[in-house]
Structures are given as C-alpha cells and as structure tokens.
Amino acid sequence: xxxxxxxIVGSGNxxxxxxxxxxxxxQQRNDVxxxxxxxxxxxxxxxxxxxxxxxxxxHENIKYLPGVKLPENVIAVPDIxxxxxxxxxxxxxxxxxxxxxxxxxxxxxxxxxxxxVSLIKGFAINEKGIQLISHQISEILSIPCCVLSGAxxxxxVANEQFCxxxxxxxxxxxxxxxxxxxxxxxxxxxxxxxxDTVEVCGALKNVVxxxxxxxxxxxxxxxxxxxxxRLGLMEMIKFAEIxxxxxxxxxxxxxxxxxxxxxxxxxxxNRLLGENxxxxxxxxxxxxxxxxxxxxxQGPLVAKEIYGMLKDKDMxxxxxxxxxxxxxxxxxxxxxEFISCLRNHPEHM
Amino acid sequence: xxxxxxxIVGSGNxxxxxxxxxxxxxQQRNDVxxxxxxxxxxxxxxxxxxxxxxxxxxHENIKYLPGVKLPENVIAVPDIxxxxxxxxxxxxxxxxxxxxxxxxxxxxxxxxxxxxVSLIKGFAINEKGIQLISHQISEILSIPCCVLSGAxxxxxVANEQFCxxxxxxxxxxxxxxxxxxxxxxxxxxxxxxxxDTVEVCGALKNVVxxxxxxxxxxxxxxxxxxxxxRLGLMEMIKFAEIxxxxxxxxxxxxxxxxxxxxxxxxxxxNRLLGENxxxxxxxxxxxxxxxxxxxxxQGPLVAKEIYGMLKDKDMxxxxxxxxxxxxxxxxxxxxxEFISCLRNHPEHM
Numbered sequence: 001x002x003x004x005x006x007x008i009v010g011s012g013n014x015x016x017x018x019x020x021x022x023x024x025x026x027q028q029r030n031d032v033x034x035x036x037x038x039x040x041x042x043x044x045x046x047x048x049x050x051x052x053x054x055x056x057x058x059h060e061n062i063k064y065l066p067g068v069k070l071p072e073n074v075i076a077v078p079d080i081x082x083x084x085x086x087x088x089x090x091x092x093x094x095x096x097x098x099x100x101x102x103x104x105x106x107x108x109x110x111x112x113x114x115x116x117v118s119l120i121k122g123f124a125i126n127e128k129g130i131q132l133i134s135h136q137i138s139e140i141l142s143i144p145c146c147v148l149s150g151a152x153x154x155x156x157v158a159n160e161q162f163c164x165x166x167x168x169x170x171x172x173x174x175x176x177x178x179x180x181x182x183x184x185x186x187x188x189x190x191x192x193x194x195x196d197t198v199e200v201c202g203a204l205k206n207v208v209x210x211x212x213x214x215x216x217x218x219x220x221x222x223x224x225x226x227x228x229x230r231l232g233l234m235e236m237i238k239f240a241e242i243x244x245x246x247x248x249x250x251x252x253x254x255x256x257x258x259x260x261x262x263x264x265x266x267x268x269x270n271r272l273l274g275e276n277x278x279x280x281x282x283x284x285x286x287x288x289x290x291x292x293x294x295x296x297x298q299g300p301l302v303a304k305e306i307y308g309m310l311k312d313k314d315m316x317x318x319x320x321x322x323x324x325x326x327x328x329x330x331x332x333x334x335x336x337e338f339i340s341c342l343r344n345h346p347e348h349m
Numbered sequence: 350x351x352x353x354x355x356x357i358v359g360s361g362n363x364x365x366x367x368x369x370x371x372x373x374x375x376q377q378r379n380d381v382x383x384x385x386x387x388x389x390x391x392x393x394x395x396x397x398x399x400x401x402x403x404x405x406x407x408h409e410n411i412k413y414l415p416g417v418k419l420p421e422n423v424i425a426v427p428d429i430x431x432x433x434x435x436x437x438x439x440x441x442x443x444x445x446x447x448x449x450x451x452x453x454x455x456x457x458x459x460x461x462x463x464x465x466v467s468l469i470k471g472f473a474i475n476e477k478g479i480q481l482i483s484h485q486i487s488e489i490l491s492i493p494c495c496v497l498s499g500a501x502x503x504x505x506v507a508n509e510q511f512c513x514x515x516x517x518x519x520x521x522x523x524x525x526x527x528x529x530x531x532x533x534x535x536x537x538x539x540x541x542x543x544x545d546t547v548e549v550c551g552a553l554k555n556v557v558x559x560x561x562x563x564x565x566x567x568x569x570x571x572x573x574x575x576x577x578x579r580l581g582l583m584e585m586i587k588f589a590e591i592x593x594x595x596x597x598x599x600x601x602x603x604x605x606x607x608x609x610x611x612x613x614x615x616x617x618x619n620r621l622l623g624e625n626x627x628x629x630x631x632x633x634x635x636x637x638x639x640x641x642x643x644x645x646x647q648g649p650l651v652a653k654e655i656y657g658m659l660k661d662k663d664m665x666x667x668x669x670x671x672x673x674x675x676x677x678x679x680x681x682x683x684x685x686e687f688i689s690c691l692r693n694h695p696e697h698m
Contacts, residue, residue, distance in 0.1 A: 151575035162688050163572035164579065164697075188576075188697050222616030223512035226500035227537075230513065230608040237602075249598065253586075259579040262611055267571030339511050348513075348537050 005034040006181065007087035009102060010094030010119075011041040011055075011076065012295065016065035017158040018093055018119060022181055023071030029180055040083035041076040052076040064295075068158040080105050088114055089181065092145075095296060096122030096133055103140040116145040117167075117178055121202045121298050122305075129309050130243065132199050144171065146178060147195050149202035150255035151263035157187060164188045166256035168195030190254055196244040197251040204239060205261045206299035207306070208232030210325050212265035213274020214338050224342070228321070229265050231345050233258065235319050239306070242315075270299035277328060278335045300329040320345055354383040355530065356436035358451060359443030359468075360390040360404075360425065361644065365414035366507040367442055367468060371530055372420030378529055389432035390425040401425040413644075417507040430458050437463055438530065441494075444645060445471030445482055452489040465494040466516075466527055470551045470647050471654075478658050479592065481548050493520065495527055496544050498551035499604035500612035506536060513537045515605035517544030539603055545593040546600040553588060554610045555648035556655070557581030559674050561614035562623020563687050573691070577670070578614050580694050582607065584668050588655070591664075619648035626677060627684045649678040669694055 006026060008019050019039050026033035041052050046063050055061055055076035059069055077083035084090060084106060092099065099120065116137050124131040138145040150165030157163060167182065167189050169175030175191035183189040192198065211228045233252065240247035251257060265271055269292065276287050284300045303326035310316050316323050324341040327333035355375060357368050368388050375382035390401050395412050404410055404425040408418055426432035433439060433455060441448065448469065465486050473480040487494040499514030506512060516531065516538050518524030524540035532538040541547065560577045582601065589596035600606060614620055618641065625636050633649045652675035659665050665672050673690040676682035 151572045151579070153570065153572055156570035156572045159570075161570050161573050162576060162691055164576045185692060188692065190697065221502060221505035221508075221510050222612040223500045223502050223505045224510050225615075226608040226612035227511060227513045227604070229611055230500075230602070230604060233607065234602065253579070253583065255576070255579060258582065258607055259575040262578055263571040263575035266574075266615065342511055343534055343537065348539065 003030065003032060003034045004088040004177070005086045006037050006089045006091065007084045008037060008039040008074075008091045008093060009080070009084065010092065011039050011061060011064065012094065013064045013154040014119060014152075015039070015093040016061040016068065016070065017154040018091065018182075019074045020068060020070055020158060021184055021187055022091070023074040025181055025184065027071065027073060032177070032180055035073050037074045038077045038083040038087070039074050040080050041078055043078040050078070052078045065154070065158055081109050084110055087111065089177075090114055090116045091119065092116055092133075092137060093119040096120050096124065096298065097296075097301070099124065099133055099136060100140070103137055107140055110141065110143070112142070114141075114143050115174060116141065116143055118145055118147050118199070119149070121149070121206060122302050123203050125305050125308070129312070130305060132196060134195065134199055144174070146174060147199045147202070148178070148182060148189075149198050149260065151259035153263060153267050160186045162186045164190065164255035164259060166198050166251075166254040167191045168198035168256075169193065170195055192251055192254060194246070194248045194251045197240050197247040198254070198256045200240045200244055200247070201236060201252065201256045201260060203298075203302050204236045204322075205264045206268070206270045207303045207322055207325055208236070208261060209264040209268050209270035210274035210277070210299045210303065210329065211321055211338070213271040213276075214278055214325070214328060214335055216271065217275040217278025218335065218338070224339075225265070227342055229261060231321050231342060231347055233261060234347050235321050236261075238318065270297055273297050273299065283331065284329055300326075303329060318346065352379065352381060352383045353437040353526070354435045355386050355438045355440065356433045357386060357388040357423075357440045357442060358429070358433065359441065360388050360410060360413065361443065362413045362503040363468060363501075364388070364442040365410040365417065365419065366503040367440065367531075368423045369417060369419055369507060370533055370536055371440070372423040374530055374533065376420065376422060381526070381529055384422050386423045387426045387432040387436070388423050389429050390427055392427040399427070401427045414503070414507055429454050433459055436460065439463055439465045440468065441465055441482075441486060442468040445469050445473065445647065446645075446650070448473065448482055448485060449489070452486055456489055459490065459492070461492070463490075463492050464523060465490065465492055467494055467496050467548070468498070470498070470555060471651050472552050474654050474657075478661070479654060481545060483544065483548055493523070495523060496548045496551070497527070497531060497538075498547050498609065500608035502612060502616050509535045511535045513539065513604035513608060515547050515600075515603040516540045517547035517605075518542065519544055541600055541603060543595070543597045543600045546589050546596040547603070547605045549589045549593055549596070550585060550601065550605045550609060552647075552651050553585045553671075554613045555617070555619045555646075556652045556671055556674055557585070557610060558613040558617050558619040559623035559626070559648045559652065559678065560670055560687070562620040562625075563627055563674070563677060563684055565620065566624040566627025567684065567687070573688075574614070576691055578610060580670050580691060580696055582610060583696050584670050585610075587667065619646055622646050622648060632680065633678055649675075652678060667695065
C-alpha cells in the first residue's frame with residue numbers, strides 16, 4: 001500500500017498541538033504515512049508578517065501555541081485547496097462555525113477515497129435541527145468521517161504531559177490506522193465504534209464546564225462542583241440516548257466521557273468563562289475579547305444551539321442544567337438561581 | 350408508630366457535620382423521630398477540659414469541626430452503651446479501624462429491632478479477606494446495616510454548600526426513612542438498593558485520590574489527573590464486579606461514584622497526602638502527624654488492605670493503579686514510576 005498523505009485543516013492551539021504529534025509520528029511510521037504534512041492555516045498578519053511564513057520559518061505557531069516547536073515536516077499552507085489536494089487523511093480541527101464554508105470549498109476537489117477525522121467540538125445547526133460535525137463533513141464531502149476526542153487540554157498535550165484520548169471509528173481498520181497516526185507514549189488512544197457518542201461528549205462537556213465555572217465563581221466548594229459534573233453527565237447521557245439512539249453507556253467511561261468532562265470542568269477555558277460570568281456583568285462577547293483575544297468560547301454556542309432545539313421539541317424541562325447555563329450566559333437568568341436548578345433537578349425527583 | 354430514636358456513633362469532622370443535619374431534621378420531623386440525639390464521643394481532654402463537656406456547653410466540636418454550631422438537641426455522650434441503649438437507628442461514623450471493638454461492646458446491649466447505617470469509608474480485614482464495614486456491623490450486631498456515601502467533604506456540608514449523596518438500602522421503606530433523616534435542601538439524598546457498590550466506592554475513591562495527589566505533586570496537568578481518575582474508576586468498577594457480584598454500573602453514576610471520586614481527587618485529604626508523598630521523603634505516619642494532627646488517612650490503609658488481598662489471589666496485575674499507590678505510600682516504588690503505570694495500564698492494551 002502506498003503511504004497515506006495526511007493534511008490538517010485548522011491551526012489553532014489544538015490544531016498546532018496535534019500537528020506536533022502527527023508530524024513526529026509520520027516520520028517514525030514512514031512506511032504507512034507520507035512524511036510531509038500540509039496544515040491549512042487561515043492567513044493573518046502578526047507583527048507585520050504573514051503567520052504562515054512565521055510558522056514555516058520558525059516552526060512555531062507564535063500566535064496560538066507559543067513556545068512549542070513544531071516538526072519541520074509540518075508545512076503551513078494558506079490555500080485550503082493546495083493544503084488538501086493530495087490528502088488521504090484529512091484532520092479537521094477548526095472552530096465548528098467554519099466547517100460548512102470550508103467543506104463547501106473542498107467539495108469535489110479532494111480525493112474521493114479520502115477519509116476524514118474530526119477533532120472539532122460542537123454541533124452544526126441545519127433545517128433538521130442539530131447535526132454532528134462529523135456527519136456534516138461526511139455529507140458535504142461524501143467521505144467517511146471518524147472522530148477523536150478526550151481529556152486533551154491543548155497546552156498540556158503540546159508539553160507532552162501524559163493523557164488518554166478516544167478515537168471513534170465505525171470501521172475497525174480505519175480506527176487502527178488512526179491510532180497509528182495519533183498514538184504516542186504520552187497520548188494513549190482507545191478506539192471505539194460508538195462514534196456519535198464520542199462526538200456528543202466533546203460538544204456537551206463545554207456546556208457543563210460553564211456550569212462548573214459558575215459554581216466556582218460563586219465560591220462553592222468541591223461537593224457542589226462534583227454535583228454539577230454528575231448532573232451534567234446525566235444530561236449528556238440522556239441527550240445521547242434521545243437524539244443519537246444506539247449510544248452506549250460504556251463510551252461515557254472512555255477518555256472522551258468522564259475524563260474529558262472532569263478535565264474541562266477544572267482546567268478548560270469554558271470553566272473560566274463560567275467563573276467570569278458570575279464575577280462580572282460583561283456579555284459573553286466582551287469576555288471573549290478580553291479572555292481569548294480573538295478565539296471563541298465553544299460552550300455558549302453549543303448551549304444556545306441545544307436550547308433552541310430542546311425548546312422546539314418541548315424538552316426544556318428534561319435538561320434544566322443545560323437550559324440554565326444558556327440562560328445565564330445570555331444574561332436572562334440570575335446566576336444565583338443556578339443552585340435552585342441543581343436542587344430541583346429531575347434526577348432528585 | 351412511635352418516633353424513632355437516633356444515635357450517632359462517632360464525632361469526628363464528618364460525624365459532627367452529619368450531627369448538625371440529623372439534629373435539625375429530627376426537630377422538624379418529630380412525628381417520625383425523637384428529638385434528642387445521643388452522639389457517642391471518645392473522651393479526650395482539650396485545653397484541660399473534657400471534649401464532651403465543651404460540646405454540650407458550647408454546642409460546637411472545637412477540635413474536629415471548629416466554627417460550626419451543632420443543634421442543642423445533639424448530646425455528646427462519652428459512654429458508648431449509654432449513648433446507644435435506646436436507639437432505633439444507629440449512625441456509624443468513625444474511623445474503620447475502631448468498628449470491630451465498638452461493635453463488640455454493643456453486642457447484645459442494643460435493641461434487637463434497631464437498624465444501622467454506616468457512613469464509614471474503608472474495609473475490614475478478617476480471616477476470609479476483605480469485608481465491607483456494613484457487613485461487619487451487621488454480622489456482629491445481628492441487625493441490618495445500610496450505607497450513606499457521596500461527594501460530601503465534611504467542612505463544605507457543615508457550611509451548607511449544596512451537595513448530593515447516595516443512600517444504599519436493600520429495604521425500600523428503610524431507605525425512605527433514612528432519606529427523611531438525612532435529606533435537607535442542601536443535602537440531596539438518592540436511594541439505591543445496590544448497597545455494596547455504594548460502600549465499595551466510598552472506600553476505594555480514597556486510594557484513587559492519593560494517585561491524583563501524586564500527579565499533582567509531580568506538576569502534571571488536568572489531562573493526566575483526568576486519566577488517573579478514569580483509570581481509577583475502571584479499577585473500582587472491576588473490583589466491585591469481581592468481589593461483590595451483582596454490582597450495578599448505574600451506581601457508579603450516583604453521587605457515591607463519579608461525583609465523590611471527583612470531589613475527593615480535587616479537595617480531599619488523601620489527595621493532599623499524595624501530593625506530599627511526592628514533595629517530601631516522610632513516611633505516611635509522619636505526614637499524618639504533620640497534616641492531620643491526630644486523625645488518620647484512610648487511603649493508605651485501604652490500599653494496603655487490598656494489596657494484601659490481591660496478592661493472595663494473584664490479581665496484582667489487574668489493578669496496577671491500586672498496587673502502585675500502595676507501593677508508593679509504602680516507599681517501595683519511586684513516584685516517578687507512576688506515569689509508566691498509567692501508560693502501560695491494561696485498559697490501554
């Protein structure tokens with residue numbers, strides 16, 4: 001078999017961290033993978049220079065993952081078609097709101113035998129309601145799309161701190177190929193077939209993490225925060241059961257499930273957002289500008305999307321935690337009411 | 350039905366926090382419960398005065414739960430028989446190494462119709478191997494014994510911060526009676542019948558928490574710590590499956606399961622111990638004296654007990670996390686080897 005060519009679509013902090021891993025892995029496994037990796041990078045100017053040129057000269061994404069050297073075989077490419085034209089494996093790792101536009105540009109221009117793997121957190125919204133990003137990619141590009149999600153805060157992965165992750169692939173051989181692409185001694189990959197649940201966890205945990213941040217901001221202790229995480233997990237499980245039938249409980253025990261939830265509720269940016277929502281009167285948009293300097297919080301977007309869908313389906317009362325988090329982010333509910341929401345949760349009835 | 354008389358056996362920080370809850374509840378539900386509660390307290394001298402007298406004068410356990418007022422209907426009693434002679438419900442909340450001696454003193458001296466509820470974390474060791482504390486209590490006293498366990502760091506419960514807990518009761522009516530005794534708006538009780546798993550979780554989470562503290566002490570981030578919690582949970586589930594057949598996966602989703610694990614791995618004293626094991630060369634005993642001033646860490650005791658049992662049964666390789674934590678506490682394994690143990694965990698094979 002000819003070596004597979006890998007392209008990375010996206011180059012934020014998580015994209016850059018994953019570029020470091022796969023850039024090194026393809027060099028070590030050059031019987032399986034081509035050693036040059038194109039990384040699509042949305043062009044922007046940093047200190048008067050093009051970011052792609054900085055990355056290709058300095059081998060460092062000085063804007064989104066400063067201080068971490070990228071392998072020299074990872075080439076930043078500002079043209080999405082040039083970056084992906086030869087790809088056998090497309091790694092999608094960009095904010096979920098850009099997926100549709102990028103995929104429409106790629107439609108008909110990539111290899112028909114290619115496979116995709118989505119590292120994206122979030123849902124797409126279309127006329128049918130909520131759609132998984134992997135399904136959206138697969139539908140637009142007419143190729144299979146696997147997923148990778150786990151307790152993987154980007155900065156820690158980039159610093160090679162030990163962690164686990166979960167690959168969702170319905171096809172076992174593809175799952176094994178992706179394990180070879182992503183696994184390192186500090187980044188352990190488990191492969192499961194229940195891809196939808198892997199992806200659902202990755203989107204919903206950011207909503208729960210805002211809730212964890214809210215109780216942090218209120219000065220609550222570890223017990224209350226544990227209750228938020230547990231009740232959030234119960235809503236995640238119920239959401240998967242209702243909207244993605246066939247979801248397996250065992251998947252929630254993988255890294256994509258409880259582990260990612262716990263890591264995100266303690267170290268992630270959405271937790272930080274929740275804390276700031278309590279401690280200030282600023283809007284989410286203002287907090288984004290202040291805290292993330294150009295990137296966006298995924299949690300409030302997902303919370304808004306599922307709120308709309310649950311409202312349409314008359315299911316708001318079954319997901320009170322998700323609902324309260326959306327309303328608090330939208331400044332339509334006082335943060336003080338959050339504890340009442342926990343207290344009166346249907347899990348207690 | 351005559352109101353039930355409640356006695357509390359034990360008066361450390363958790364015993365005192367629970368005395369506050371049940372002391373208030375029996376006053377509000379005086380059709381169901383007698384309003385006077387005896388709390389057995391091991392007598393000791395504090396600043397030249399008897400601790401029981403201080404508690405009964407000041408209504409505060411100044412040694413183990415300072416700053417928290419206890420209801421005046423909770424009476425500290427230094428004589429174990431006097432404290433329990435009329436009890437219909439015996440709440441056991443004392444370090445697990447004292448249970449056997451106390452129960453043998455009570456044998457034949459309590460009401461034969463009484464029921465017990467154990468809030469104790471840990472296992473008993475006898476000639477048959479490991480025994481649950483609730484089984485030990487039940488066997489010695491010939492009465493049924495329920496359990497209560499959850500994400501309930503004592504100080505936070507005493508300060509009325511919202512949390513959840515799990516009551517394990519094979520008998521539904523007893524479960525409901527206990528819910529009435531313990532539930533408050535800030536302390537939500539769920540009742541399950543799978544009592545053994547509730548108790549197993551309460552014992553084993555302290556072992557996992559030492560592991561979480563070890564990676565904290567090594568300066569690892571949230572990803573690694575999440576992996577410790579997940580792998581620890583997988584060993585907890587396997588332990589329950591092997592040694593307590595009939596254990597239900599759903600119980601691990603209750604407060605006694607993941608929630609307590611997460612709270613303990615972030616806020617508990619066993620986590621603190623793990624951190625100090627890495628940062629110093631002191632023995633567990635020295636750290637106990639230094640950090641707990643007279644109380645004991647439950648985690649190392651449980652880790653030692655299960656290590657002995659697993660070794661006898663030739664099962665050490667199936668529980669590498671538990672084993673490593675015991676060996677590190679015993680200073681027989683270097684803390685640096687802990688990450689290799691995570692990396693090579695059978696869950697990854």
